[in-house]
Amino acid sequence: xxxxxxxxxxxGEVQILHDINFTFQEGKTNIIIxxxxxxKSVLAKCIVGLHKPENGQILxxxxxxxxxxxxxxKEIRKEIGMLFQGGALFDSLTVEENVMFPLTxxxxxxxxxxxERVKFCLDRVNILDxxxxxxxxxxxxxxxRVAIARAIVMKPKYLFCDEPNSGLDPRTSILIDDLIxxxxxxxxxxxxxxxHDMNSVLEIGENIMFIYKGKNHWTGDKExxxxxxxxxxxxxxxxxxxxxxxxxxxxx
Amino acid sequence: xNIFYHIGRYTEMLGQMFSKPEKFSVYWNRLMEExxxxxxxxxxxxxxxxxxxxxxxxxxxxxxxxxPLIPAYTVGFTTKQSIILEFSPTIISLILAGKVGSNIxxxxxxxxxxxxxxxxxxxxxxxxNFLVTPKILGTVLIFPLLIVFSMLFGFLGGWFACVxxxxxxxxxxxxxxxxxxxxxxxxxxxxxxxTAVFAFIMTSIxxxxxxxxxxxxxxVGKASTRAVVYSSVLILLFNYLITQLVLI
Numbered sequence: 001x002x003x004x005x006x007x008x009x010x011x012g013e014v015q016i017l018h019d020i021n022f023t024f025q026e027g028k029t030n031i032i033i034x035x036x037x038x039x040k041s042v043l044a045k046c047i048v049g050l051h052k053p054e055n056g057q058i059l060x061x062x063x064x065x066x067x068x069x070x071x072x073x074k075e076i077r078k079e080i081g082m083l084f085q086g087g088a089l090f091d092s093l094t095v096e097e098n099v100m101f102p103l104t105x106x107x108x109x110x111x112x113x114x115x116e117r118v119k120f121c122l123d124r125v126n127i128l129d130x131x132x133x134x135x136x137x138x139x140x141x142x143x144x145r146v147a148i149a150r151a152i153v154m155k156p157k158y159l160f161c162d163e164p165n166s167g168l169d170p171r172t173s174i175l176i177d178d179l180i181x182x183x184x185x186x187x188x189x190x191x192x193x194x195x196h197d198m199n200s201v202l203e204i205g206e207n208i209m210f211i212y213k214g215k216n217h218w219t220g221d222k223e224x225x226x227x228x229x230x231x232x233x234x235x236x237x238x239x240x241x242x243x244x245x246x247x248x249x250x251x252x
Numbered sequence: 253x254n255i256f257y258h259i260g261r262y263t264e265m266l267g268q269m270f271s272k273p274e275k276f277s278v279y280w281n282r283l284m285e286e287x288x289x290x291x292x293x294x295x296x297x298x299x300x301x302x303x304x305x306x307x308x309x310x311x312x313x314x315x316x317x318x319x320p321l322i323p324a325y326t327v328g329f330t331t332k333q334s335i336i337l338e339f340s341p342t343i344i345s346l347i348l349a350g351k352v353g354s355n356i357x358x359x360x361x362x363x364x365x366x367x368x369x370x371x372x373x374x375x376x377x378x379x380x381n382f383l384v385t386p387k388i389l390g391t392v393l394i395f396p397l398l399i400v401f402s403m404l405f406g407f408l409g410g411w412f413a414c415v416x417x418x419x420x421x422x423x424x425x426x427x428x429x430x431x432x433x434x435x436x437x438x439x440x441x442x443x444x445x446x447t448a449v450f451a452f453i454m455t456s457i458x459x460x461x462x463x464x465x466x467x468x469x470x471x472v473g474k475a476s477t478r479a480v481v482y483s484s485v486l487i488l489l490f491n492y493l494i495t496q497l498v499l500i
Contacts, residue, residue, distance in 0.1 A: 048374055077376035088371040091362075102375050105274050160374075 001026040002047065002158065002190055007056035009039075009046055016042045017053070017214045027188045029181055029204045033195060034211035035236060040194045041085075041162055043211065047192070048080055048160055049073060060158070078106055081151030081189075083161040087143035089135040089150070095122070096131040099150045106154065121149040125179060141172035145179070152183055159184065159191040165200055177203040198243055201225065210236070226250075262460050268380040269388070282386040290352050290387065290455075291394030295401060297351065298344055302335075302402040305343070306409025309334050314419035327420045328410070328428020335406040336436075341443040342491050344402045345450040348395065349483040353458035356387055357479035360462030361472035369463070384459040388452060395451040396444040403443075446494045453490060454483040 002024040009017040016039045024030040032040045045051045047058055049065055058065040060076055068076070089098045099118045103109055109117070122128040125145040130138050135146070144164060151159055161180055165173040181204040184191040193200065201208060202222050210218040210225075212232045220228065225237055226247075238244050273279040313330045360383060363369050372379040407429060414425045458479035465475045 045370075050370055050373060074376045077374060080374060082371065082374045084367045084371060086366055088367040090368055090371075091366075104278060105375065105377055 001061055002192070003057070003059040004043075004047060005057040005059070007043070007046060007053045007058070009042055009051060009053045015214065017046070020056070020211075020214075020216050022209045022216055022219065024190055024192050025207045026190050027184070028206040029184050029191045029193060030207045030209070031193050031195060031201055031205040032209050032211060033198075033201055033236070034217075036196065038211045039214040040196075040211055044160055044162055044192065044194045048082060049077065078154060079157040081154065081156035081159045083144065083147045083151050083159070083164055085163040085166055087135065087140075087147040089143055089146055091135055093134075094131065095127070095133055095135070095138065095146050098135070098146060099153050102150065102154050117153060118149075121153050122146075124152070124183075125149045140167050141169075141176070144168065144172075144176055148176075148179060148183070152187065155187060157189060159187075159189045161191065161193045161195075163195055163197075164193060165195065165197050170199070173197070173199065174203065180204060198237060198240065258460075261464065262456070265380055265384070265460055265463065266456065268378060269385045271378055271381050273381060273385075274377060279382070279386060282382070283390055286386045286390035287394045290355070290391050291398060294348060294351060294398060297347065298398050298402050299405045301344065301347060302340065302405040303409035303412070305339055306331065306335065306406035306411075307413040309339070309406075310410040310413040310425070311417060311419065314417075324420050324424040325428035325431065327414075328425040329432060330428070331407070331410045331425075332429045333439075335403050335410075336439050336443050340399045340402040340406060341447045341450070342487070344399060345395070345447060345454070345487055346484055348398070349450075349454040349458075349487060350480050352391065353454050353479040353483045354476040356455060356458040357462035357476040358472055360384075360459055361465040361475045362469075364463065364465045365468055365472060380463065384456070384463065387459060388455045391451040391455045392448050396447045399444060399447045442494075442498050446491065449490055449494065450487045453486045457483045457486060 004020055004022045004024070007017050007020040008015065020043060032043060034040050042051060046053045047065075049058075053066065056066070060079070063072070063076065065073065065076060089095075090101065093101065096115075096118055099121055100114050103114045103117060107114070118131075119128065122131055125148050127138075127142055127145045127149065130142060130146075135143055138146070159180070164176050164180060168176065177200050180191060180193065183189065184204075193204065195201065205222040205225070208220055208222065208225055209216055210230075210233050212218075218225075218228065218230050218233045225233065228234065238247055309331045310327055313327045317324075317326060360369075363383070369379045369383070372382060410425060411422060414420050414422050461475040461479040461482070462472075465471050
């Protein structure tokens, strides 16, 4: 479980996050949604420790990330897997080496054990046949799958996915969403997905936070987000023609 | 942003770089890779530049000496002094600042804008230590060796000019190089030491420019340019300071 309490974050004079409070539930797919520029990614980067908030607490099962020392922070980070928007795979390493990287750095596994673990993870995301290729030689969707394999190779307790569907076609997006959902259940991870894609929200969202102008504006689940009367949320949810048609169909 | 902000952040980067590595074997491999990428792969350009400069120095010196009172071996002696004291350590370092500096800044800048550095940090890897330290250590270790190569090929270039132009005999040229060698070891130590300092300057400045890039590919390009310009200016400044300290 990750608890976020009273988080404020500014860049210079501009305050991005205002008093954010939320609990990311254990073993569930938690979603942060909101418009572009609402502060979703900044919040996610605060939670994983890439940005330091001015105020508040970020509690990983009660351990406060902000006040802890370097060594403790390092240990917590080994429990975190992250899927970045662009994949963030290392260009100079092959697919296999990318996935093996965290094992090489932080475990005492033998080469054979590492290869077996990497093979298992690549197989789990259905990309084992591309293991000898470089990231530039595979498609965007494949890169995302490799990044997921790298994120789960250390069996993390927490998985963060920043815009996992950006730049992907609808079919590949669904595959990635399904993969995130399945892995969350399989590894009993606390997963946090940052997105503005309503399809993803409806596919995998179990515990949703809607950020509006840097504030936690609404929380709920994927059923309640379709029926809420909150103006900002409905404006966001039903901004696409597809979602408006869906609403009309339900109302009929 | 003011200069003190950059000096502070640069110092912080250097401080973070020298923490204990996560896994020594991984860092050793990274060091070897950087020595190959930044040093061994630069041998070609160093050899080419040095050989041609050696040829030109011999021709220019030989044609500039008009007086019959100045002995012919002066050409060899002047070539040796020019190459050891200034051409190899400073001019080659400036050339390497262009090649290696832009390479480092663009590599780290690209890693920054594609979130690869963030990915390292999330995994718990000290990214400054992992990415920058092997580059600095690699160049500080390998560049003096490159400069020794540069000196040798500079002398060879001079020899070739003697043979092809017959402005000076090879015997006189070689005599000029090997004679009057009282200070040669001191000059060689001075040249190689200042090369190590230049290597540190160009690598750390370029790494700083690349590591802290914000924005996109346009910013990466600007960072590469800044890396080369700032490194070159600082190399010239430190060249003057070291020379004044050591030789006066």
